[in-house]
Amino acid sequence: MIAVTILYPAKEAAHFDATYYVETHMPASMHRLRSALRGVTVSQGVTGIPLGSPPPYFAVCELLFDSTDAFLAAFSPHAEWLQGDIKKYTDVEPVIQISEVKIHRQFVAQL
Structure with a gap:
């Protein structure tokens, strides 16, 4: 499994419309x-470390796919729209990384 991680750096005087994005x-x-x-x-x-300091990113998105090929097959036909829509919610350049997922777990709290 691969993760496509998109990070939006929180730069001073930059714009990020979280409502439009979400x-x-x-x-x-x-x-x-x-x-x-x-x-x-x-x-x-919400916050950086130390607590109370500005967060380094406005938002972080992680998309999971079976493989890089699967991602590219789904992304390529829509690349123009996906990339073109960015200017509608931010003026920062996103940082994008593709990673191999090594651990993926979900937990339910035990009461």
């Missing part, structure tokens, strides 16, 4: 990538 961009992106998408997590920065 309510419009991500649902449309997930729909376009649905043929290969295995999971998604979107997180919005």
Whole structure:
């Protein structure tokens, strides 16, 4: 499994519309990538370390796919739209990394 991680650096005087990103961009992106998408997590920065310092990223998105080939097959037909929509919610250049997932677990709290 691979993870496509997209990080949006929180730069001073930069713009990031989290509402548009979460309510419009991500649902449309997930729909376009649905043929290969295995999971998604979107997180919005709250604080850095030490606590109370500004977060280093406005948001982080992790998209899971079976393989790089599966990602590219789903992404390529929609690349123009996916990349073109970025300017509607931010003026920062996203940092993108493709990684091999080594550990993937979900836990349910035991009461």
